[in-house]
Amino acid sequence: MGLRCGIAVFPGTWSERDCAHAVELAGGEPVMLWHAERDLKGSDLVILPGGFAHGDYLRAGAIARFAPLMAAVEGHAAAGGPVLGICNGFQILCEAGLLPGALLRNSCLQFRCQSTHLRVETDASPFLSGLGVGRVLEIPISHGEGRYYAPPEQLAQLEAAGRVALRYCGPGGELGDAHNPNGSLHHIAGVLNAAGNVLGMMPHPERACEPLLGSADGLPLFQAALRQLARA
Amino acid sequence: MSPAPLTPTASELRELALTEAEYRRALDLLGRAPNRLELGMLGALWSEHCSYKTSRPLLSRLGSTGPQVVVGPGENAGVVDLGGDLLCCFKIESHNHPSAIEPVQGAATGVGGILRDVFAMGARPVAILDALRFGDLGDASQRHRFAKVVEGVGFYGNCVGVPTVGGETYFDPAYAGNCLVNAMCVGLARRDQLLHAVARGVGNPVLLVGADTGRDGIHGATFASVQLDEQAEGRRPAVQVGNPFLEKCLLEACLELAGHPAVIGLQDCGAAGLTSSCAEMAQRGGVGIALDLDKVARRESGMTPYEVMLSESQERMVLVVERGRESEVRAVFDRWELRSDVIGKVIADPELRLSSAGEEVARLPLEVLVDGFMPRHPPRSRPAEVAARLEADPLALEPRWPLEESWLRLLASPNCGDTAWIYRQYDHQVGDDTVAGPGGDAAVLRLRGRPDGLALTVDGAHRSAVLDPRRGTQLAVAEALRNLACAGAEPLALTNCLNFGDPDQEEVMWQLDEAVAGLAEAARELGVPVVSGNVSLYNDLSGAGIPPTPVVGMVGRVEQVRRSPGAAFSRSGDLVYLLGPEGAELGGSELQRLAQGEVLGPPPALDLGLELRVARAVAAAVGGAIARSAHDSSLGGRAVTLAESCVAGGLGAEVELPSPGPGSPRGWWWGVLFGETSGRYLLSVDPGSEAELVGICRREGAPHRLVGTVGGEAISIRGVVSIPLAAAAAARAGSLEGPMAAALT
Numbered sequence: 001m002g003l004r005c006g007i008a009v010f011p012g013t014w015s016e017r018d019c020a021h022a023v024e025l026a027g028g029e030p031v032m033l034w035h036a037e038r039d040l041k042g043s044d045l046v047i048l049p050g051g052f053a054h055g056d057y058l059r060a061g062a063i064a065r066f067a068p069l070m071a072a073v074e075g076h077a078a079a080g081g082p083v084l085g086i087c088n089g090f091q092i093l094c095e096a097g098l099l100p101g102a103l104l105r106n107s108c109l110q111f112r113c114q115s116t117h118l119r120v121e122t123d124a125s126p127f128l129s130g131l132g133v134g135r136v137l138e139i140p141i142s143h144g145e146g147r148y149y150a151p152p153e154q155l156a157q158l159e160a161a162g163r164v165a166l167r168y169c170g171p172g173g174e175l176g177d178a179h180n181p182n183g184s185l186h187h188i189a190g191v192l193n194a195a196g197n198v199l200g201m202m203p204h205p206e207r208a209c210e211p212l213l214g215s216a217d218g219l220p221l222f223q224a225a226l227r228q229l230a231r232a
Numbered sequence: 233m234s235p236a237p238l239t240p241t242a243s244e245l246r247e248l249a250l251t252e253a254e255y256r257r258a259l260d261l262l263g264r265a266p267n268r269l270e271l272g273m274l275g276a277l278w279s280e281h282c283s284y285k286t287s288r289p290l291l292s293r294l295g296s297t298g299p300q301v302v303v304g305p306g307e308n309a310g311v312v313d314l315g316g317d318l319l320c321c322f323k324i325e326s327h328n329h330p331s332a333i334e335p336v337q338g339a340a341t342g343v344g345g346i347l348r349d350v351f352a353m354g355a356r357p358v359a360i361l362d363a364l365r366f367g368d369l370g371d372a373s374q375r376h377r378f379a380k381v382v383e384g385v386g387f388y389g390n391c392v393g394v395p396t397v398g399g400e401t402y403f404d405p406a407y408a409g410n411c412l413v414n415a416m417c418v419g420l421a422r423r424d425q426l427l428h429a430v431a432r433g434v435g436n437p438v439l440l441v442g443a444d445t446g447r448d449g450i451h452g453a454t455f456a457s458v459q460l461d462e463q464a465e466g467r468r469p470a471v472q473v474g475n476p477f478l479e480k481c482l483l484e485a486c487l488e489l490a491g492h493p494a495v496i497g498l499q500d501c502g503a504a505g506l507t508s509s510c511a512e513m514a515q516r517g518g519v520g521i522a523l524d525l526d527k528v529a530r531r532e533s534g535m536t537p538y539e540v541m542l543s544e545s546q547e548r549m550v551l552v553v554e555r556g557r558e559s560e561v562r563a564v565f566d567r568w569e570l571r572s573d574v575i576g577k578v579i580a581d582p583e584l585r586l587s588s589a590g591e592e593v594a595r596l597p598l599e600v601l602v603d604g605f606m607p608r609h610p611p612r613s614r615p616a617e618v619a620a621r622l623e624a625d626p627l628a629l630e631p632r633w634p635l636e637e638s639w640l641r642l643l644a645s646p647n648c649g650d651t652a653w654i655y656r657q658y659d660h661q662v663g664d665d666t667v668a669g670p671g672g673d674a675a676v677l678r679l680r681g682r683p684d685g686l687a688l689t690v691d692g693a694h695r696s697a698v699l700d701p702r703r704g705t706q707l708a709v710a711e712a713l714r715n716l717a718c719a720g721a722e723p724l725a726l727t728n729c730l731n732f733g734d735p736d737q738e739e740v741m742w743q744l745d746e747a748v749a750g751l752a753e754a755a756r757e758l759g760v761p762v763v764s765g766n767v768s769l770y771n772d773l774s775g776a777g778i779p780p781t782p783v784v785g786m787v788g789r790v791e792q793v794r795r796s797p798g799a800a801f802s803r804s805g806d807l808v809y810l811l812g813p814e815g816a817e818l819g820g821s822e823l824q825r826l827a828q829g830e831v832l833g834p835p836p837a838l839d840l841g842l843e844l845r846v847a848r849a850v851a852a853a854v855g856g857a858i859a860r861s862a863h864d865s866s867l868g869g870r871a872v873t874l875a876e877s878c879v880a881g882g883l884g885a886e887v888e889l890p891s892p893g894p895g896s897p898r899g900w901w902w903g904v905l906f907g908e909t910s911g912r913y914l915l916s917v918d919p920g921s922e923a924e925l926v927g928i929c930r931r932e933g934a935p936h937r938l939v940g941t942v943g944g945e946a947i948s949i950r951g952v953v954s955i956p957l958a959a960a961a962a963a964r965a966g967s968l969e970g971p972m973a974a975a976l977t
Contacts, residue, residue: 050662055391113658
């Protein structure tokens, strides 16, 4: 029996099955967690998947953060348990205050679904340990509101603390506006909480777990977290 | 019964899209005068949109049988067997009129409607494809409409979480007044989860679930059955507003109930709302339905029974449930925070019986409501100028542009170029099954836990249909077949959307008749059953109708799913093979339309027997991983096909095409390079696999010829014309990006 990976399902979530598939490929055991229940069902790791929780009404993630399940997720995170927020899950984590900053409308004002390259900026997270700082991953995005924003002081603190997890880059790891699909500040694609156990990222690693679908670069994130949990 | 019967005026009848003859027929069949509500219901169900009264007599010609067919036309969507316990359910539908008035919501609700058709069958939607037509991109209003329709398709599909994996978009001034928005949805169902839109069991409750009923979309069905006119903007209230979040919840709840023993039938509320959904479910089950309209949850107060019955509010479904088990079913909707109400019950008398405030407000026998419409056989004739156009000899004309310029202009045409501007706004990956997404010949989806997969495509061919609607429709079917072959797939079945002008014009009726005949013939010859479809008539703004636009969606099966380069040349030194017929022609081609602004001469040649043989050879070569790339020739002819394979792979190529014989016409080379003869493909192959490719072609009887080699920085037709690879890439890349970027600044 693999480690339990709880996958949150809100009304409007749509990548829970994709995440379950990725978890299985990484050797974990997916278990669906219903938003209205305050129960992680013994999850060792929690994933907040992509979608449009509660229709993204008001603001992406603004309603989902009040779900009973989120109280349990906050408890899990506070106890050092790994939490991965993908796309809408990242937006929810920001709204819930588990991660700093906000995700604004893409600077192009359109939805973007395309392949992106991401540079790994730190290994101080269960999801990134062993991946190698500076490694470039090819993982797609699919969002209309993914422009990472934080006030200047907060951004400086994040950078100083090494909490920027992933940046949009070119195929060789080079940074530049041409490689930034949504106008994120500092090309930020993913950030960590202070302890490193909570990772939020706009790109979809669960869509990049098999060469058949174009890239397997997302799988190591799931594998890394499960490996670390298995050791603990 | 109240309210009292009425004698409608001519203008009231027109508003309901009813003729005086139809009104008299209603009097005859009912033996009394219908009241206003009843008349509104009759108008909606007897409209072209619901009854197919004009097209139905023609559509019976379409072959819809085959060992793989589980459900043919007549249900919400067609169903084919994928083997094991898996079924594939699919349909294409138009949302042209609403998109012309309100492009974002019109397109969005088009996607919403076709999704519901598929999950009403118990199938999980796994793919959306779209076929779009607009006027010239040089016109700011057309750019706006195009951008908004793309936004609407993306808005809905992205939010629901169903990938939009393919499509085709075409710009032609002929669509300036009437844009076309056709959306296709493909779903998967386990055999024991297949649902039907049927009411059975007297006393069983009828539930309405999902959105509250509002005043939106009233008369949508009749609106879609008349010409658009200059006042069409004022019909915006007839366009519905979509809520994809609600649809997503509805989808999940309905799929949880697929296979539930208490669910007897499920139907979406589409055109003509509750009237058509209840009437059709009851009719299929040989029963009737009684509704208490006071039980229908409303979005606003003061709605009349008339408005409730004809509302086309989106995201609503009707269920018939086994009596006594309502609470089991409603618990699922409750969990998804969806409203569900018992609004009526199944009755023995085959009629729709409506009450409100304790009084009966309408009572219509189903044989009148559903089957009482008057089949129409409008006169049809082939106009003389159609015959005259066919007489022209395009190759004898002086070419407008030199070969090189013609080639680059074609590559820069938004009809041939890169479509990333569109599909990067569509989530084409959610679901984690998209092996080949948009931008290629056919999309490929894997089937989880199985080696095989689905290949999907949607294709139209209006330029040739203008010249010859029969041949044009066949060319659309042939192109769909070729796109599947390039993915290594064998066709399973097709769905079609016939977009035409005003059928009361004799030419349009002739076009429709010819198109259906062509579709029937092509489907039969190519062995592809027609399992679902939609007819959209009256695409005619103030008398300026669209060209006949048959659109074909085809689903095929790939035996072994693998990642392949698709159309892209992948290695220098690979051999380039041309499969299919030779010859030079220009009739009905994109070059002709670009250069002359109209199409003339005979439409592209098509030999259905040859088409099938070559498609089989290509499917075998791709399926067996013998070909390293495969790309079919359609828009822009062989030269554009070659350039596309080069640009996609970042590699040049040099090919040799046969020189003209003595006495060849002036435009011969243009006809060789840019003619759109059906049945052609360019394949690249490793020199070591050449013998295998040739063996397959010989076995299948497919004409084949080694024409050149991959490599270099130029795309060249030896001794004739050459363009730099970079110039071709730039032309293609800018074809949509250029005009759309300019539009934003």
